[in-house]
Amino acid sequence: MPPPPPALRLRLRFSLLPPNPLPCTSRSPSCFLPAKPHPLAAPSLSLRRVCRPVRSAQGEAGAAAWPYGSEEELRRMLELLPVELRRRVEGHPELPALVEVVMDLGRPPLARFPSGDFLLSHRPISFDDLRHATSQVGDFGADNRAGISRTLHRISAIRNRKGVIVGLTCRVGRAVPGSANLLQDLVKDGGSLLLIGPPGVGKTTVIREIARMLADDYKKRVMIVDTSNEIGGDGDIPHPGIGNARRLQVPNQDMQHKVLIEAVENHMPQAIVIDEIGTKLEAMAASTIAQRGIQLVATAHGVTIENLIMNPSLEMLVGGIQVNIFITSLTVFYFVCLKSVTLGDEEASRRGVQKTVLERKGPSTFTCAAEIVSKTELRVHRSLEATVDALLAGCKLPNVEIRKVGSKGIVQEPSVRKEQLRHGVHEDVAQFDSDSLWNARRSLDSAFSLDSAERHTEGSNEDEASLNLYAYGISESIALQAIKQLELEGVVALTYNISEADAVIALQSKLKKNSQIQAVVKSQDMPVFFVKTNSLVQISRAVRALVDDHMDEMIDSEDNEEIRSSEETDALEEARLAIEQVVIPKGESVQLLPRPSNIISSQVDFIESFSLKWEVIGQEPNAYLRILPHFTEKEVTDVKQEIATGITDLDTSDDMDYTENGITRLPFLPE
Numbered sequence: 001m002p003p004p005p006p007a008l009r010l011r012l013r014f015s016l017l018p019p020n021p022l023p024c025t026s027r028s029p030s031c032f033l034p035a036k037p038h039p040l041a042a043p044s045l046s047l048r049r050v051c052r053p054v055r056s057a058q059g060e061a062g063a064a065a066w067p068y069g070s071e072e073e074l075r076r077m078l079e080l081l082p083v084e085l086r087r088r089v090e091g092h093p094e095l096p097a098l099v100e101v102v103m104d105l106g107r108p109p110l111a112r113f114p115s116g117d118f119l120l121s122h123r124p125i126s127f128d129d130l131r132h133a134t135s136q137v138g139d140f141g142a143d144n145r146a147g148i149s150r151t152l153h154r155i156s157a158i159r160n161r162k163g164v165i166v167g168l169t170c171r172v173g174r175a176v177p178g179s180a181n182l183l184q185d186l187v188k189d190g191g192s193l194l195l196i197g198p199p200g201v202g203k204t205t206v207i208r209e210i211a212r213m214l215a216d217d218y219k220k221r222v223m224i225v226d227t228s229n230e231i232g233g234d235g236d237i238p239h240p241g242i243g244n245a246r247r248l249q250v251p252n253q254d255m256q257h258k259v260l261i262e263a264v265e266n267h268m269p270q271a272i273v274i275d276e277i278g279t280k281l282e283a284m285a286a287s288t289i290a291q292r293g294i295q296l297v298a299t300a301h302g303v304t305i306e307n308l309i310m311n312p313s314l315e316m317l318v319g320g321i322q323v324n325i326f327i328t329s330l331t332v333f334y335f336v337c338l339k340s341v342t343l344g345d346e347e348a349s350r351r352g353v354q355k356t357v358l359e360r361k362g363p364s365t366f367t368c369a370a371e372i373v374s375k376t377e378l379r380v381h382r383s384l385e386a387t388v389d390a391l392l393a394g395c396k397l398p399n400v401e402i403r404k405v406g407s408k409g410i411v412q413e414p415s416v417r418k419e420q421l422r423h424g425v426h427e428d429v430a431q432f433d434s435d436s437l438w439n440a441r442r443s444l445d446s447a448f449s450l451d452s453a454e455r456h457t458e459g460s461n462e463d464e465a466s467l468n469l470y471a472y473g474i475s476e477s478i479a480l481q482a483i484k485q486l487e488l489e490g491v492v493a494l495t496y497n498i499s500e501a502d503a504v505i506a507l508q509s510k511l512k513k514n515s516q517i518q519a520v521v522k523s524q525d526m527p528v529f530f531v532k533t534n535s536l537v538q539i540s541r542a543v544r545a546l547v548d549d550h551m552d553e554m555i556d557s558e559d560n561e562e563i564r565s566s567e568e569t570d571a572l573e574e575a576r577l578a579i580e581q582v583v584i585p586k587g588e589s590v591q592l593l594p595r596p597s598n599i600i601s602s603q604v605d606f607i608e609s610f611s612l613k614w615e616v617i618g619q620e621p622n623a624y625l626r627i628l629p630h631f632t633e634k635e636v637t638d639v640k641q642e643i644a645t646g647i648t649d650l651d652t653s654d655d656m657d658y659t660e661n662g663i664t665r666l667p668f669l670p671e
């Protein structure tokens with residue numbers, strides 16, 4: 001991040017700005033009065049005399065010299081401290097980078113610097129110290145925050161049960177020119193931008209600079225909805241750090257969403273900037289604004305996009321999450337029977353036939369997002385929707401850009417490497433604790449864990465791919481994007497020749513109208529994956545399902561290569577007949593013949609491939625399996641009745657929903 005322009009630097013180095021000549025218009029009436037002198041207070045010291053601007057330990061941009069306007073402003077914050085504490089802070093070599101001073105009643109005070117905490121005194125803080133500080137700041141709002149007029153500092157109070165202030169966190173706010181340079185291209189593009197990061201990472205500082213950049217550099221009409229007066233500073237005259245952007249104050253946090261809407265309705269903004277979207281109402285207001293074509297720049301707490309997805313109040317910012325539960329199709333018969341059966345969650349889960357798939361509900365409020373990792377590093381998601389879709393599909397951030405400020409300026413690393421992806425899939429998806437993600441992950445894991453797939457990951461042409469996919473009625477570019485996003489290049493390839501295809505992925509409505517393709521598919525017994533729309537989510541899911549099936553087949557064929565004893569073959573045939581003729585259609589359990597344990601274990605695998613449950617009865621050599629049904633006899637009777645009344649007839653009309661999730665895996669084509 002570049003230092004301030006030379007002219008500006010000169011001004012800041014050689015002149016201590018005079019006290020603000022304008023009347024203070026803070027929310028606090030007390031700021032019109034001279035501060036009540038604290039018994040320990042002494043005339044303020046010239047910071048210039050005692051501080052040498054130094055580069056911070058991290059070499060962070062902006063910390064090398066006094067950031068814009070902050071020398072005088074920092075002095076105003078230090079005036080809140082008793083004199084001996086102020087002297088200690090002023091003598092610290094990292095003074096220009098001071099982050100916070102913490103004063104808790106009865107405890108020694110601390111100063112927080114980027115390099116760590118610094119004990120200011122062994123003398124515990126007294127009520128007098130706290131009173132001295134609070135008498136110089138504005139009123140504390142409902143959020144327990146106050147400011148110092150025309151500065152960017154944030155003073156946050158801790159109160160006891162009676163409401164008396166017993167602690168203060170005094171955060172140094174500063175405008176840092178260049179702090180948003182890593183995001184300049186996105187800001188310029190005009191898309192809405194969401195910044196997320198943990199507390200104190202620098203979100204407000206960046207968003208303030210973005211507001212200035214939009215207003216001054218790109219000449220936009222910018223309105224800041226300034227909930228705690230942190231962006232534009234305390235007082236009615238905004239801090240120069242926001243440039244020509246205008247600012248709306250918010251009476252209390254609960255009004256934030258109303259002020260957001262007011263900003264749009266009354267002030268004709270081209271861009272709206274808002275710090276800390278934290279509630280559902282605020283998220284809804286933000287989404288309304290984005291829909292009106294206004295560039296929205298906002299911050300939210302969270303470390304990664306996953307955190308937002310998992311946060312019920314904020315998920316709307318990324319498009320909202322929809323949970324689809326569908327029942328696995330076990331056999332043709334089963335599929336036909338079950339697709340009209342709606343099971344309660346618990347019931348379906350008990351039976352082990354439920355699959356849950358998470359899907360983005362609608363468009364995301366923001367075009368792009370940046371995770372602020374530190375003051376010098378960002379992870380940028382150029383397409384927030386693509387990231388969310390990929391995460392929901394079980395991928396690990398395929399298109400993240402890592403941007404850093406290094407000694408050579410801005411460094412951009414375009415995407416996460418495959419290795420990271422592979423490890424990340426395991427670590428991050430686990431956080432979701434969701435069947436759907438397990439399902440998605442399994443696709444990727446199986447694709448990556450097989451040697452053949454490993455060999456193919458480097459190449460991308462059709463000859464090398466283990467699976468050739470014929471896309472019909474599907475956007476080729478979206479299909480390729482899906483393959484790329486799932487990191488299946490070299491494993492799955494598109495082919496233009498249906499006779500060379502291993503599977504077809506088709507738009508349901510289109511394929512139904514093409515009898516020639518239907519004939520080929522039928523004659524070659526080719527699996528068809530239907531999608532209802534040309535969306536990336538559905539196509540990704542279909543590709544994944546294809547890989548899943550293919551890997552299963554490979555595993556099956558490997559199994560088949562093993563020479564099985566005739567007893568094993570018999571045992572599996574016995575299980576198959578039991579399942580297909582009794583357990584599924586009649587909903588009754590079936591007891592198999594006693595078998596040796598290795599054969600029982602093959603039978604178990606076979607039974608589980610139908611998602612059926614089983615139990616072992618007895619001990620070797622007389623141990624045998626009992627296959628348990630999914631459904632009670634009554635449920636089976638109901639399903640049969642539905643079939644008899646035609647409810648589950650395969651209907652190929654458009655309104656027929658073959659699927660529970662936009663994708664249907666049919667072993668045959670609808671006639």
Ligand SMILES: Nc1ncnc2c1ncn2[C@@H]1O[C@H](COP(=O)(O)OP(=O)(O)OP(=O)(O)O)[C@@H](O)[C@H]1O
Nearest residue numbers: 062099172173174176179199200201202203204205
């Ligand atoms: N680029 C920077 N250079 C120097 N100091 C910075 C920079 N960015 C932020 N800071 C300082 O770091 C501290 C935290 O910054 P800021 O208040 O912007 O964080 P935040 O992420 O908005 O925090 P919170 O979520 O708690 O509101 C402040 O003291 C701020 O002045």
